[in-house]
Amino acid sequence: MTRKIIIIGAHAAGVDAASAARKTDRTAEITLITKEKKPAYSRCGLPFVLGKHIKEFDDLVVFPERFYKMMKLNLLTETTVINVDTKAKTVNITDKNGTKDTLTYDSLLLATGAGPFMPPVKGHEKNGIFVVRTLDDGAKIDNAIKSAKSAVIIGAGLIGLEVAVACIERGLKTTVVEFLPYVLPVLLDKAMADNVQKTLEEKGMNIIVGKGAEEFLGDDKVTGVLVGGETIPADLVVVATGVRANLELAKNAGVALGQKGIPTNARMETNIKDVYAIGDCAETINLITRRPMMSQLGTTAVRQAKVAGTNAAGGYSTFPGGIGSWITRLFDTEVGGTGLTEFMAARSGFETVSGTINSKTRADYFPGALPIKIKLVADKETGKLIGAQIIGGEEVTQRINALNYAIINEMCVTELAKAETCYAPPVSETWEPITLAAEMLLRKLK
Numbered sequence: 001m002t003r004k005i006i007i008i009g010a011h012a013a014g015v016d017a018a019s020a021a022r023k024t025d026r027t028a029e030i031t032l033i034t035k036e037k038k039p040a041y042s043r044c045g046l047p048f049v050l051g052k053h054i055k056e057f058d059d060l061v062v063f064p065e066r067f068y069k070m071m072k073l074n075l076l077t078e079t080t081v082i083n084v085d086t087k088a089k090t091v092n093i094t095d096k097n098g099t100k101d102t103l104t105y106d107s108l109l110l111a112t113g114a115g116p117f118m119p120p121v122k123g124h125e126k127n128g129i130f131v132v133r134t135l136d137d138g139a140k141i142d143n144a145i146k147s148a149k150s151a152v153i154i155g156a157g158l159i160g161l162e163v164a165v166a167c168i169e170r171g172l173k174t175t176v177v178e179f180l181p182y183v184l185p186v187l188l189d190k191a192m193a194d195n196v197q198k199t200l201e202e203k204g205m206n207i208i209v210g211k212g213a214e215e216f217l218g219d220d221k222v223t224g225v226l227v228g229g230e231t232i233p234a235d236l237v238v239v240a241t242g243v244r245a246n247l248e249l250a251k252n253a254g255v256a257l258g259q260k261g262i263p264t265n266a267r268m269e270t271n272i273k274d275v276y277a278i279g280d281c282a283e284t285i286n287l288i289t290r291r292p293m294m295s296q297l298g299t300t301a302v303r304q305a306k307v308a309g310t311n312a313a314g315g316y317s318t319f320p321g322g323i324g325s326w327i328t329r330l331f332d333t334e335v336g337g338t339g340l341t342e343f344m345a346a347r348s349g350f351e352t353v354s355g356t357i358n359s360k361t362r363a364d365y366f367p368g369a370l371p372i373k374i375k376l377v378a379d380k381e382t383g384k385l386i387g388a389q390i391i392g393g394e395e396v397t398q399r400i401n402a403l404n405y406a407i408i409n410e411m412c413v414t415e416l417a418k419a420e421t422c423y424a425p426p427v428s429e430t431w432e433p434i435t436l437a438a439e440m441l442l443r444k445l446k
């Protein structure tokens, strides 16, 4: 009998799961359902269209229509799943014309993702206040930028800073307001974050940390933001204060929920038979703390999706968990990290030792050599590496990836300091900066 697979959400997680399912079962009937007009575009690229590094929002669409035909995927766009019955194994849908239907499944994948969190600040419903999640959000912000002179961004996380950079690139006087005491507060430790803040301020970004937005001012349309009793003029405001998993459907279907997302086992199965959860709505086990975390990164979504898609189609695959690896580029500076910051490690009960060094990305004498700053964090008791943060002019990504392998494979700082690395003047220093940071950390550990 033909296997029926339904996937709710046709984005990073949903579409990658559909691909994996198709590769596992050539004959399965696979249905992908999304509320949105366009499936699987890169949300990650939105700030870079705003900054004009990418020409059109449509350039972010990852798969052309023919992909879905070629993979024999039944794609339902502008269609909402309103209810799931896990006993009858059915989902109720309604399309943009209000036409309702009931579909049956053998395997169901919840890839419902997450939505932006809007804090309950007075005046948040005014015109000119945006969130950034969808192509429509991007187009609205782009349009507002065209006639604006000033912007205020609420939240100095990755998305907030990427959008703030774009606003400056488009010529707007831009202020970022962060409630916590430093930028990228969940991802960097303070000294590293201060370094990033200084770089951004040198490029003209006004950054206020340790204060929240108290009120959005103006009549119908926003004209300013009240912060610490002072008014910051704003022709547009972008709120980037994190996301919350879309859990309504899962909750109503009786799927067990964790603190912030849907817990699964290593095969991405929920507590209900034949129901899987993946991507921004699913929890991930942190391989260092062994506790659930919300990764909410595209990279995690697609890895979980491959596993769930394979399993839902009758194959066998497991997802090991993750440690959270991230990267961005803000103007000319790359910033990335993997594992735990010292702050987060302390909150998880680790006693830590860290080592930070400043080096260059090429031989010092070679034209174009750029600064790079590396911080490594180790568990004091075991000497194992548990975190890394890097700020540099180039080559940050692959160093973060290498350090991710080291942490996941429970490498001790002693081993890392002895690693064999490569060197040639145009591409690296004689001593790899990671090695120098490991040696620095080792001295402190001893």
Ligand SMILES: Cc1cc2nc3c(=O)[nH]c(=O)nc-3n(C[C@H](O)[C@H](O)[C@H](O)COP(=O)(O)OP(=O)(O)OC[C@H]3O[C@@H](n4cnc5c(N)ncnc54)[C@H](O)[C@@H]3O)c2cc1C
Pocket: 008, 009, 010, 011, 012, 013, 014, 033, 034, 035, 036, 042, 043, 044, 045, 046, 047, 079, 080, 081, 082, 111, 112, 113, 114, 115, 132, 133, 159, 246, 249, 278, 279, 280, 281, 296, 297, 298, 299, 300, 301, 327
């Ligand atoms: C501006 C921005 C920049 C980012 N940059 C990066 C980056 O550089 N690197 C990185 O790794 N990650 C990045 N991310 C995060 C990444 O985009 C997400 O992790 C990824 O989109 C998660 O994919 P998903 O499929 O789980 O969920 P989503 O992308 O949220 O997709 C879920 C889909 O399900 C649909 N849906 C929900 N409920 C229903 C329903 N009942 N019926 C029908 N459809 C439904 C939603 O409308 C949505 O289309 C960024 C995100 C944003 C917004």
